[in-house]
Amino acid sequence: MPAPLYVYGIVEAEGPTLDLPEGVARATPSVHACGRVAAIVSRFAGGEPTGRPTDVKAHEQVLRAVLEGRNTVLPVRFGSIYADAAALDRELLAPRATELERLLAEYADAVELELRVLYPNLDGLLRQLVDGDPTLARLSRKARQSGSYHAQIELGEATVAAFEQRRFADRALVRERLTPLVRDWRERDELPERVAGQFAFLVERPRLSEFEETAERLAEEVHERLRLRLLGPLPPYNFVSFELEPAGAR
Amino acid sequence: MSSDGARFATRGTAAGYLQRGPNPSGLADVLDLILDKGLVIDAYVRVSVIGIEILTIDARIVIASVDTYLRFAEAVNRLDLAETNGKDLGDLEEDGAKKKVKGAIEGAGDKAKEKTQQVKERVGN
Numbered sequence: 001m002p003a004p005l006y007v008y009g010i011v012e013a014e015g016p017t018l019d020l021p022e023g024v025a026r027a028t029p030s031v032h033a034c035g036r037v038a039a040i041v042s043r044f045a046g047g048e049p050t051g052r053p054t055d056v057k058a059h060e061q062v063l064r065a066v067l068e069g070r071n072t073v074l075p076v077r078f079g080s081i082y083a084d085a086a087a088l089d090r091e092l093l094a095p096r097a098t099e100l101e102r103l104l105a106e107y108a109d110a111v112e113l114e115l116r117v118l119y120p121n122l123d124g125l126l127r128q129l130v131d132g133d134p135t136l137a138r139l140s141r142k143a144r145q146s147g148s149y150h151a152q153i154e155l156g157e158a159t160v161a162a163f164e165q166r167r168f169a170d171r172a173l174v175r176e177r178l179t180p181l182v183r184d185w186r187e188r189d190e191l192p193e194r195v196a197g198q199f200a201f202l203v204e205r206p207r208l209s210e211f212e213e214t215a216e217r218l219a220e221e222v223h224e225r226l227r228l229r230l231l232g233p234l235p236p237y238n239f240v241s242f243e244l245e246p247a248g249a250r
Numbered sequence: 251m252s253s254d255g256a257r258f259a260t261r262g263t264a265a266g267y268l269q270r271g272p273n274p275s276g277l278a279d280v281l282d283l284i285l286d287k288g289l290v291i292d293a294y295v296r297v298s299v300i301g302i303e304i305l306t307i308d309a310r311i312v313i314a315s316v317d318t319y320l321r322f323a324e325a326v327n328r329l330d331l332a333e334t335n336g337k338d339l340g341d342l343e344e345d346g347a348k349k350k351v352k353g354a355i356e357g358a359g360d361k362a363k364e365k366t367q368q369v370k371e372r373v374g375n
Contacts, residue, residue, distance in 0.1 A: 075288035156319025219268035
């Protein structure tokens, strides 16, 4: 009788009971232990596997709930299903126990925080750039007066350069203030216009308050031109990102 | 400050400048986190994500291109024509279900929108 299991993440087998919200396909998640490690799973009803927005959100909410009850959870990528519990044990939990335990220990004392640094007022920023740069102001006047294509391109190019320069400086400021407080960090390179920076920080739990307070002070300091938004604590999504090859497959 | 030494900081502070969200508020945030992050395990079957419009975010990326230059030039030109009407341009939190209020930069032509879509596809967002 097939009993497919949807997998959310990996935790230590030992630990406080978890109070988990509804999961993917409205199933109730539970902890499936195998030796010293366990997977957070839920029954995946038969039929065509589908992923809808509600399932995506449920996956994330389950993981967050796990993190509230345990010191860490290794998040598994969305959409992973095993044929049944025996397959889960045989193919993942048993053969990879040592590695999973190592990872659980590594991330036990750390959480992820995601920081978005946003330009709440792009027009205002442009205004500042133009007002503060005589070359830009000149090109702006020229473009308005001549209306020529070339003048527009010239103005646009100079504006983009100034914008990127400003963004570079804003990101550097955030990096400078916050990275000394964290164990590890990632930064996204390609950013939409209104995003000055996007970071994932791996923060040691004992330093969490210090980090948040520093971020709050920074947010206040720059609030006239930047808005800071902090998400988390989260499981270490951005730091646990690699593949576990199937056991025996070489 | 935090109550009872709770593990997670309370929402907001007295000053309130740092926006807090232990709950990613939009689908965009969630997708950002879980779709291509985390352990990849050899599983029986992968669920594919359907019915999610990735196109919900205003995710125009500043890339060096003629379209971008024109768009920025237009935005600068508009600065002098009209006062911004004070509306917030919005941010990535919004699911995009709400139409973005158009500011100067966003009042771009179709060409720029097309470029946007190409860029989105290319960066795999």
